[in-house]
Amino acid sequence: MDALLARYQQLRHYSLALASPLTAEDQCVQSMPDASPTKWHLGHTTWFFETIVLQAFAPGYVPWDNRLAYLFNSYYEALGPRHPRPQRGLLTRPALAEIHAYRQHVDAAMATLITHLDDAHPALPLIALGLNHEQQHQELLLTDVLHLFFSNPLLPAYGALPDACRAPAAPLLTPAPQALQWLRFEGGAVQAGCDDAADGVQAFAFDNETPRHLRQVAPFQLAHRLVNCGEYLAFVNDGAYANPMLWLSDGWALVQAQAWAAPLYWIAPGDPRCPSDAWQVFGLQGVQPLDLLAPVTHLSFYEAAAYAEWAGARLPTEFEWEHACGASALADMLGQAWQWTRSAYEPYPGFRPRSGAVREYNGKFMVGQQVLRGSSLATPAGHSRATYRNFFPPATRWQFSGLRLAQ
Numbered sequence: 001m002d003a004l005l006a007r008y009q010q011l012r013h014y015s016l017a018l019a020s021p022l023t024a025e026d027q028c029v030q031s032m033p034d035a036s037p038t039k040w041h042l043g044h045t046t047w048f049f050e051t052i053v054l055q056a057f058a059p060g061y062v063p064w065d066n067r068l069a070y071l072f073n074s075y076y077e078a079l080g081p082r083h084p085r086p087q088r089g090l091l092t093r094p095a096l097a098e099i100h101a102y103r104q105h106v107d108a109a110m111a112t113l114i115t116h117l118d119d120a121h122p123a124l125p126l127i128a129l130g131l132n133h134e135q136q137h138q139e140l141l142l143t144d145v146l147h148l149f150f151s152n153p154l155l156p157a158y159g160a161l162p163d164a165c166r167a168p169a170a171p172l173l174t175p176a177p178q179a180l181q182w183l184r185f186e187g188g189a190v191q192a193g194c195d196d197a198a199d200g201v202q203a204f205a206f207d208n209e210t211p212r213h214l215r216q217v218a219p220f221q222l223a224h225r226l227v228n229c230g231e232y233l234a235f236v237n238d239g240a241y242a243n244p245m246l247w248l249s250d251g252w253a254l255v256q257a258q259a260w261a262a263p264l265y266w267i268a269p270g271d272p273r274c275p276s277d278a279w280q281v282f283g284l285q286g287v288q289p290l291d292l293l294a295p296v297t298h299l300s301f302y303e304a305a306a307y308a309e310w311a312g313a314r315l316p317t318e319f320e321w322e323h324a325c326g327a328s329a330l331a332d333m334l335g336q337a338w339q340w341t342r343s344a345y346e347p348y349p350g351f352r353p354r355s356g357a358v359r360e361y362n363g364k365f366m367v368g369q370q371v372l373r374g375s376s377l378a379t380p381a382g383h384s385r386a387t388y389r390n391f392f393p394p395a396t397r398w399q400f401s402g403l404r405l406a407q
């Protein structure tokens with residue numbers, strides 16, 4: 001179990017490394033109900049190991065503070081009542097130093113447990129889930145900080161991502177000067193998803209990726225790269241945000257109600273916060289000139305769908321995307337931007353959630369959301385795969401979400 005312990009410790013350390021450029025104030029504030037403070041992410045991921053692993057499998061484990069279960073339970077009805085999500089930013093206590101001490105307490109107990117496990121121990125799938133859960137929160141920590149910093153008129157920069165655990169093949173910007181090319185796929189009965197058994201430390205998949213099954217896919221074409229900012233700027237300049245013909249009805253309502261005129265973090269010429277004659281974009285590095293060749297990100301599903309309509313194309317289904325990911329060698333399927341698909345987030349045929357409290361992990365969210373495929377530059381190393389199903393409501397804009405066209 002030495003390898004598992006090393007992985008546990010490295011991965012847990014990466015959460016702290018991600019938080020390290022942030023002040024204690026940065027880590028406490030919540031910029032909107034959908035986002036969580038960094039401090040909450042650090043506490044909640046720790047609570048997950050304490051509750052799901054240690055309290056079930058470590059005899060004699062003593063919780064660090066029983067009151068924290070109420071603060072750090074996210075959405076598990078089976079695990080009792082919880083602090084309201086929109087009020088996570090009110091938690092000035094426990095102090096950040098106490099959250100760090102909580103993490104150390106749980107990490108010490110986890111190290112003892114892992115050291116004594118054998119290869120078939122029933123705790124292993126839950127430890128694997130806890131590690132993948134922490135990786136999901138590592139990306140959320142970054143997207144939430146980005147939203148927080150964009151809400152500050154000073155527009156502070158987060159800076160460079162820490163090296164350890166960062167996805168190795170994810171340059172921040174893709175040089176993509178080529179005109180868009182279409183790759184043709186024959187389709188047919190294609191494999192989708194993962195085996196039920198893929199819940200271990202070596203070959204992990206979330207339950208929403210199971211079971212593996214066949215899908216009938218008609219012949220299709222997929223763009224050889226993501227839609228870039230230059231192309232999206234042409235869509236903006238063509239008056240797309242004032243043209244209801246391009247939009248799904250719910251999307252058009254949001255364009256009007258929230259005065260959407262560009263992707264979430266684009267800054268229009270003349271914006272008084274950071275004067276410039278040209279479009280700029282806010283990111284982890286702060287305000288930068290808009291890179292026309294970089295993948296466009298921070299789009300809602302509605303914007304992605306409207307762009308596809310404008311471009312005379314469509315969004316791929318998640319099954320087209322997965323088939324193409326396995327059958328091609330496209331460099332930017334993973335590691336650049338999540339890609340909205342036209343697929344609603346539904347259970348696969350024969351889907352069975354995991355048992356116990358973690359049956360609530362994915363299954364109960366399978367309504368009213370769209371699937372995103374791929375991964376982003378903020379996704380930790382080792383957390384990307386062709387079968388991964390991310391999901392968000394269609395209005396969501398604060399994730400690293402872009403698009404790839406299909407036809």
Ligand SMILES: [Fe+2]
Nearest residue numbers: 044074133137
């Ligand atoms: Fe969580």
